[in-house]
Amino acid sequence: MKAKIRQLRQARSRRRMMARVPEATAVLMNPTHFAGALKYKSGEHAAPICVAKGVDALALRIRAVAEDHDVPVIENPPLARALRASVEIDEPVPPEHYKAVAQVIGYVFHLQGKIKAN
Numbered sequence: 001m002k003a004k005i006r007q008l009r010q011a012r013s014r015r016r017m018m019a020r021v022p023e024a025t026a027v028l029m030n031p032t033h034f035a036g037a038l039k040y041k042s043g044e045h046a047a048p049i050c051v052a053k054g055v056d057a058l059a060l061r062i063r064a065v066a067e068d069h070d071v072p073v074i075e076n077p078p079l080a081r082a083l084r085a086s087v088e089i090d091e092p093v094p095p096e097h098y099k100a101v102a103q104v105i106g107y108v109f110h111l112q113g114k115i116k117a118n
Contacts, residue, residue, distance in 0.1 A: 014058070017089060020051040021062055022069035026108045030077040034084045035059035037066065038093065040105050047092035048101055053084055072108045079104065 021027070024037035025048065034055055040048040054062050066073050079100050086094050093101050 017052045017054075018061065018065055021065040022071065024051050024066065024071050026104060027062060027066040027071055027073045028080045028083060028104065029059065029063060029073055029075045030080040031075055032056075033059060034077075034080040035062040036080055036083045036087070037062060037071070038083075038101065038105070045092070047095075047098065048105060049092055050083065050087045050089055053087070053089060055084070072111060074104055074108070076100075076104060 020039075021037050023039060025040045027035055027037045029035050035053065035058070036050055037052040038048040039045070039051045052062050063073055065071075079097070082097060083093065083101075086097065
């Protein structure tokens, strides 16, 4: 009975997480194994927030949902692995990853025309 309850909770949690992928600013990927979706709004967040993360099949589902909703998917294997290991869902990115994440977010904003190139 406890295992079934745990399974149901995990399924609900996974559905909530996948529902938040479309509101992400970017999805960081290791080509097939790791994915992490980050959300950042200037003035609203002090640091980007992890809204979803997954491994293998879940990572591919995160990528598919992101592509279906025109969320940029950036392949950066070292950063994707580091974020997978160091950040939990609904938590901000740790300070040691600020520089790398800022470069990715800046690139995404540049692609979307939210900032101009220097």
